Amino acid sequence: MSSRWRRVLSTLLPLTLLTLGSAYALASWNWCGRWSERAPVLLGQVRAQGPLRAGAARVPLQPPYPVVVAGYKPPRPEASQADVTPQARAVVLAAGEVKVGVVSLELLLVPDAVVAAVRERAADLGLQGVAVVATHSHSSLGGYDARLVSQLAGTGRYRKAAQEAVVAGASAALHEAAARLSDVTLEVGEAQEPGLVRSRSGGEEPDGRLTRAVLRGAGGPVAELLVFAAHPTVVPRERASLDPDWPGRLSQLREEQGGVTLVLQGAGGNASISFDEGEGVEKARAYARTLAGLAERAAPGAVGETRLAFARAEVALPRPDSSRLVPSYSRAAGDNFLCTSASKVTEVGALTLGPLELLMLPGEPTVGAGSVLLRRTGATGVLGLADGYVGYVETPERVEAGEGEARRQYFGPALLERLGTGAELAAQAAGFTR
Template sequence: MSPRWRRFLRTLLPVTLLTVGSAYSLASWNWCGRWDERSPVVLGQARAEGSLRAGAAKVSLAPPYPVVVAGYRPPRPEASQADPVPQARAVVLAVGDVKVGLVSLELLLVPDELVAAVRERAAGLGLQDVVVVATHAHSSFGGYDSRLVSQLAGTGRFRKESLEAAVAGASEALRQSAARLTDVSLEVGEARDSVLVRSRSGGEIPDGTLTRAVLRGAEGPVAELLVFAAHPTVVPRDRALVDPDWPGRLSLLREEKGGVALVLQGAVGNVSVSFGDGEGAQKALSFARAVAGLAERVAPVEAGSPRLAFARVEVALPRPDSSRLVPSFSRAAGDNLLCASSSRTAEVGALALGPLELLLLPGEPTMGAEATLVRRTGATGVLGLADGYVAYVETPEKVEAGEGEARRQYFGPALLERLGVGAEVAARVAGFTP
């Protein structure tokens, strides 16, 4: 090595060390500050009993191709087409003057920004409130979440056009649904097949329960709500097509019988590794057919003159905690990254439709978390991925022990308690049966 290069390296080394050290110190500084606890705040409520009306619609989403395929960490494929095309599906429920909209998007998640934009555009439809949920497809398009953690972990680089595509589809589906209100009856039932699902990360074993609610008009089904928990991760990660995975295929299968079918995710479960023939898209279709068969086994019972009730509550979140997600030496930097990507509040909702009393949670509750919330509120079940996204929600005991889904939870052990207090308020306001 020449003397010139040696002198250059001797100069470069301390500069590099100083730069790295400064960056590490800056990232390790406590930028989070203090996150205060406060009582839940009721943001909206509505209750009515009597004759039920409903309207439903589905609208194809039109992402700005080429788009990143969301669902996993980098590298991610880009897609210039979809198969099947992802949809926005909506149903508007009305009893008297009370109207509530429910819109399901075939996306990985729904961030606060997307939910707020959909509600803003629906302001002229006469709805008391709007619930926005994701089917959690890990192969649909991304780019609609501006939070840095989401961009890094799942949804890819933020593009305003992707956000607009999701908002436009959801808003149009709600508009069409509100314009199609008609008298309906409500039929509710459930069936179970534990062979279809398995536990995640050694957690509680899902029982494979499917809840089916049919809104039936004079000429046939208007809409069908299917609540079933199984991660839509059947389609391969490297598939260069936008794909709504098994929930999209299940909706299409059910819609062959009439009406619009919304697939809603319950507490966390996985598609059974031993299930089905074929690979990728074929396996997704096979699983959708199996769940459709389970839906056919449901013998729904008419609910008579149902009630419709809704409550939405804002809760303060605990301080983010990356201790289970990153090495100990980068804990402070991890906390700062989560804090910069997290709202200090979240919404918890409660929706009563006839005998169904459902909690609405902005994340992915485990079976243990669902059991805790049901016990505290009397709810019949929990819908995940609703009105925001705070990642996984695990029981405090498992978070402290680093078990179950703790390594995917962005907040500390207090998260479930904060959400649980809000759920109790929402359930009480919505009139859930104790």
């Protein structure tokens, strides 16, 4: 090596090391600051009892093709079409002067910004509560979440047009549902098939329970709510077409009998499908057909005078914690990265519909976390992926041990306790009968 190059290297090397050291120090600075701890705050509550009315609607989403396919880590394909068009499905429930809307989107998740925009556009409907939930399909459109962590981890590069398509579809479904209110009766049933699910990462085993609620009008079913927990990851990865996976296909099958079917994810962040029939997309079709049969087995019984209640509680989140997600030497930088996308508050909801008392969480509660919440509140079920997204929710013991879904949880062991305290407040406000 010539003396000239030795001089160049002797100059560049210290500068390079200084630059890297400065970048590391800057990234490791505590940009998160302090996160306050406070009691949950009740955001709203309504209760009614008496004759029930309901309206439902299904509206296709209009993705701005070509659009990124959400659900998995990069690189992600772009889709220019859909095998089965993702839908927005909504039901509006009314008793007395109380009206509540639930809209289900065939998406991976629903961020706070989408929830807020949907509620804003539904303000003219006179609804005292609006819940926005995702089916958690890992092969539907992305690009609608502006948070950096979400863009990198699941939903792909943010595009305002994609977010607008999601909000517009949800708003249209709610408006159409509200315009179709009619007298209905409520029927509720359950069936169970453990062989359809399995634990993905240890912990408490999922039981394969499906809860079915039918809102039946004079001319037949108006709407049906199906609560079941299994990751919609049956459709193969790296596809160039959008697909709502088994939840979309299940809704379609059930809707052949009339009405609109909303598929709601239960507590099952560590539940993964255990099903061997078919390959590729056919496997998703077969799984949907099997679940449609399970829904038939959940023969619903009529409910008398119906309770309807809805409550929301705001919860202060713990500080983000990347200790299980990144190497120890980059822990501080990892915390800072999570803080750039994390809100300091979230909300927990509670919905009472006849005998159903359902908690609504903004994330993916594992089976174990769901069991904790059921014991604390007396709820009949826990819904995930509702009104925001804070990631996985695992039990504190498993987070501290680094087990289960802890390696995917963005927050520390205190997350479930914070959400549980808010769930207790919301459940009490919604009249849970514990």
